[in-house]
Amino acid sequence: MTIDLSQFYQVFFDESSEHLAEMERIFLAIDPANPDDEDLNAVFRAAHSIKGGAGTFGFPDMAVVTHTLETLLDKVRHHELALTPEMVDIFLQAGDAISMQLAGHRDGSRVDQQVVERVCERLQAIAANSTAPSAAAPMQAATPAPAEPPPETSPITTYRIVFTPPADLYNRMVRMEPIFDELKTMGEFTVTGRIETQQEFDGYDPTRCRMAWEMTLTTERTVEDIREVFMFVADEEELFIEKQSPEARHTAAPPPQPSDSAAGNGSVMGRRMYDRNEAAPGAYGRRAGETAEASSIRVGVAKVDQLINQMGELVITQAMLAQCAQQLDPVQHEHLHRALSLLERNTRDLQESVMSIRMMPINFIFSRFPRLVHDLAEKLGKQVELKLVGETTELDKGLVEKLADPLTHLVRNSLDHGIESPEVRIAAGKSPQGTITLKAAQQGGRVVVEVADDGAGLNRERILAKAAQNGLPVSDSMSDEEVWQLIFAPGFSTAEQVTDVSGRGVGMDVVLRNVHAMGGRVNLFSSPGTGSRVVISLPLTLAILDGLSVRVGSETFIMPLNSIIESLQPLPSDLNEVGRKNTTVHVRGEYIPLMRLDDIFSIAGAARRPEEAVVMLVDAEGERVALLVDELLGQHQVVIKSIETNYRKVDGTAGATILGNGQVALILDAVDMVRLWRTH
Amino acid sequence: MSMDEQTIMTAESGAREYLTFTLGREEYAMDILKVQEIRGYDSVTQIANTPDFMKGVINLRGVIVPIIDMRIKFNLGNAVYDEFTVVIIINVLGRVIGMVVDGVSDVVTLSPGQIRPAPEFGSGINAEYITGIGTVNEQMLILTDIERLIGSADMQLTAAADNRLDLAA
Numbered sequence: 001m002t003i004d005l006s007q008f009y010q011v012f013f014d015e016s017s018e019h020l021a022e023m024e025r026i027f028l029a030i031d032p033a034n035p036d037d038e039d040l041n042a043v044f045r046a047a048h049s050i051k052g053g054a055g056t057f058g059f060p061d062m063a064v065v066t067h068t069l070e071t072l073l074d075k076v077r078h079h080e081l082a083l084t085p086e087m088v089d090i091f092l093q094a095g096d097a098i099s100m101q102l103a104g105h106r107d108g109s110r111v112d113q114q115v116v117e118r119v120c121e122r123l124q125a126i127a128a129n130s131t132a133p134s135a136a137a138p139m140q141a142a143t144p145a146p147a148e149p150p151p152e153t154s155p156i157t158t159y160r161i162v163f164t165p166p167a168d169l170y171n172r173m174v175r176m177e178p179i180f181d182e183l184k185t186m187g188e189f190t191v192t193g194r195i196e197t198q199q200e201f202d203g204y205d206p207t208r209c210r211m212a213w214e215m216t217l218t219t220e221r222t223v224e225d226i227r228e229v230f231m232f233v234a235d236e237e238e239l240f241i242e243k244q245s246p247e248a249r250h251t252a253a254p255p256p257q258p259s260d261s262a263a264g265n266g267s268v269m270g271r272r273m274y275d276r277n278e279a280a281p282g283a284y285g286r287r288a289g290e291t292a293e294a295s296s297i298r299v300g301v302a303k304v305d306q307l308i309n310q311m312g313e314l315v316i317t318q319a320m321l322a323q324c325a326q327q328l329d330p331v332q333h334e335h336l337h338r339a340l341s342l343l344e345r346n347t348r349d350l351q352e353s354v355m356s357i358r359m360m361p362i363n364f365i366f367s368r369f370p371r372l373v374h375d376l377a378e379k380l381g382k383q384v385e386l387k388l389v390g391e392t393t394e395l396d397k398g399l400v401e402k403l404a405d406p407l408t409h410l411v412r413n414s415l416d417h418g419i420e421s422p423e424v425r426i427a428a429g430k431s432p433q434g435t436i437t438l439k440a441a442q443q444g445g446r447v448v449v450e451v452a453d454d455g456a457g458l459n460r461e462r463i464l465a466k467a468a469q470n471g472l473p474v475s476d477s478m479s480d481e482e483v484w485q486l487i488f489a490p491g492f493s494t495a496e497q498v499t500d501v502s503g504r505g506v507g508m509d510v511v512l513r514n515v516h517a518m519g520g521r522v523n524l525f526s527s528p529g530t531g532s533r534v535v536i537s538l539p540l541t542l543a544i545l546d547g548l549s550v551r552v553g554s555e556t557f558i559m560p561l562n563s564i565i566e567s568l569q570p571l572p573s574d575l576n577e578v579g580r581k582n583t584t585v586h587v588r589g590e591y592i593p594l595m596r597l598d599d600i601f602s603i604a605g606a607a608r609r610p611e612e613a614v615v616m617l618v619d620a621e622g623e624r625v626a627l628l629v630d631e632l633l634g635q636h637q638v639v640i641k642s643i644e645t646n647y648r649k650v651d652g653t654a655g656a657t658i659l660g661n662g663q664v665a666l667i668l669d670a671v672d673m674v675r676l677w678r679t680h
Numbered sequence: 681m682s683m684d685e686q687t688i689m690t691a692e693s694g695a696r697e698y699l700t701f702t703l704g705r706e707e708y709a710m711d712i713l714k715v716q717e718i719r720g721y722d723s724v725t726q727i728a729n730t731p732d733f734m735k736g737v738i739n740l741r742g743v744i745v746p747i748i749d750m751r752i753k754f755n756l757g758n759a760v761y762d763e764f765t766v767v768i769i770i771n772v773l774g775r776v777i778g779m780v781v782d783g784v785s786d787v788v789t790l791s792p793g794q795i796r797p798a799p800e801f802g803s804g805i806n807a808e809y810i811t812g813i814g815t816v817n818e819q820m821l822i823l824t825d826i827e828r829l830i831g832s833a834d835m836q837l838t839a840a841a842d843n844r845l846d847l848a849a
Binding site: 313601603647650652666 | 723728742
């Protein structure tokens with residue numbers, strides 16, 4: 001994969017430094033004669049996290065040392081080996097060695113290989129003296145792998161790439177902009193869009209893709225590299241790549257045209273606005289390249305929360321001031337008006353900066369995984385395809401960071417234990433290539449992140465046997481759900497072999513612990529032979545939403561922009577009564593049920609005749625419904641506030657927000673509203 | 681006498697301070713430590729499918745706070761909203777809730793000797809939520825257990841109360 005991991009290095013360095021500091025703290029405080037089990041587990045988990053990160057980011061030398069350290073710690077943890085003061089000493093030295101390697105990768109400072117080798121030898125010596133020296137086959141510790149070989153280069157070539165997508169491209173939620181962006185990073189790139197099939201304007205369906213893109217790319221990369229960019233988007237026959245001769249390059253290169261208007265042409269309005277906003281430079285969650293050390297500070301979440309609350313108050317105060325000033329004569333109070341408009345602009349800038357502190361797309365962690373899956377699958381001799389869904393879901397920064405570890409464990413587990421080897425899969429009548437799906441979505445007031453695989457599923461017997469072996473209370477009459485819960489117990493592992501991929505049984509208890517710490521829930525679903533699914537549901541303590549404010553009667557509501565498909569004013573002929581109470585709207589050949597917001601929320605004074613109001617088509621988890629509102633007021637970025645803090649959940653809503661005038665507005669939840677409407 | 685000294689004194693004698701408020705012609709009192717602030721009535725955002733007395737939610741310095749009208753709830757007084765309408769913001773059960781009353785009168789200190797058990801009588805508020813009767817300046821005060829009242833199922837303010845309601849139904 002061509003994903004650039006370097007943007008995550010800083011996070012890894014920061015996290016590893018923290019883990020190392022934690023290890024040192026515990027080792028310095030520990031009583032070797034009578035060590036606390038919880039402390040040993042904590043040290044072990046820290047070492048395991050560093051190893052996992054080092055493996056993921058391609059720092060094999062660090063992984064080797066941590067693996068050796070971890071092997072020994074595992075024995076100590078399981079009381080196979082008694083902790084001695086000498087061991088603590090060596091552990092501390094090992095920590096120093098890892099710190100040194102870390103500094104080497106971060107700052108390019110010198111790493112003393114002799115020290116590293118000596119530490120590894122001593123760790124191995126202790127491990128070897130213990131009763132079961134075979135438990136962990138030491139890796140070639142003494143020969144830290146050299147830096148990654150430079151990528152193969154091929155002479156600079158100009159390619160002509162033609163992508164003719166199927167008509168359902170947009171419905172598959174594919175966006176071309178990131179692909180173009182990625183190609184742009186590979187070399188000199190131009191793109192032209194053209195209309196592939198003409199159609200009459202009547203009955204035109206904007207959700208179908210009728211585009212084809214013609215691109216030229218001058219790069220030293222290979223055709224395979226280019227194909228990989230299109231990996232999840234294009235099938236073989238939809239993508240045409242040819243090498244161009246140098247002369248052709250001058251004649252055939254199309255003039256660079258702005259691809260933006262062309263690319264967005266077939267997309268629906270609401271989504272496009274959202275997307276464009278998101279792609280803007282400096283928009284939420286985008287980080288400027290983190291290069292220098294200390295380019296980030298870690299700040300407590302409470303402080304940021306406080307900042308955001310105060311920001312909200314400032315926005316409201318500013319709106320109040322503006323309202324007061326409107327009553328003053330603009331000529332007499334020119335200075336005041338000018339100062340107030342300056343204040344407004346500054347407030348908006350400040351608000352954006354404050355909000356951007358916390359929100360980032362989950363892609364920040366998702367994009368680590370293609371590399372991880374690729375490498376691991378190769379190591380394990382498995383064929384695995386990774387699907388990422390909903391990468392643009394925005395998540396609280398605090399949650400994103402804490403989610404990284406659990407997700408890494410889950411994906412590793414899926415790969416190692418879930419997906420079978422190609423031979424086993426073929427024997428079971430499945431395609432030799434397994435699929436792991438990473439999915440994120442906002443569902444009502446929660447963000448749901450899911451790791452699913454189509455592997456063998458959990459093995460009930462093996463889990464029960466292993467749990468019994470570990471001394472956990474089990475019985476054969478336990479329900480499947482209870483059995484699945486067992487794998488969350490500390491130290492539980494069903495892997496027959498201890499590998500450096502997973503199988504030490506730290507995974508699931510770390511997952512559970514981290515998710516609980518975020519106030520989330522973990523649900524596990526599994527069926528033998530068809531795969532397993534782990535669903536992490538996190539509370540939406542704070543999130544920002546692009547919303548459209550709508551008026552119904554005298555009330556204002558916010559509809560999340562990402563669930564709006566389009567808005568239209570229906571003709572009387574498009575409306576059909578069904579039964580006594582129901583109405584459908586006819587939109588381009590589809591009959592869509594009409595929900596009246598004023599009925600659902602018992603609001604008086606709203607327009608009753610649909611042709612006098614506005615119909616909003618919304619997407620409720622794949623189902624389309626039409627929503628009748630009086631007026632569309634405008635697009636806002638709103639902070640989601642919980643109603644549940646002081647009250648309770650309000651049906652049909654995903655929370656509330658505070659408008660510029662200080663009033664509270666409810667944020668609508670399309671799925672919940674449909675449910676409410678059906679039961680009405 | 682400073683605030684602290686007063687608190688110490690009242691603590692020693694077992695006396696407590698109460699905020700008194702009126703609903704219709706009855707005078708009620710609640711533990712002042714539960715009161716966060718007292719403010720006027722602003723326009724609220726209505727919440728659909730809630731009982732009459734649930735007026736809606738307001739924005740209280742960035743926090744969303746539900747407002748209940750005790751006058752409607754207990755069928756006392758006139759539920760009119762003007763510049764004299766008073767909202768007592770209380771802090772109970774870890775929640776911040778606003779309650780509309782006819783008026784706030786005073787803060788009084790009552791020692792245990794001044795409080796008599798509540799007789800079984802029909803006041804506006806259900807006897808279940810009355811902890812006793814106090815007398816100050818020959819005026820009768822009905823002491824309410826605001827925490828229990830807010831937490832009760834028929835207020836429908838908490839999800840837990842909601843569940844209990846479901847079971848009862």
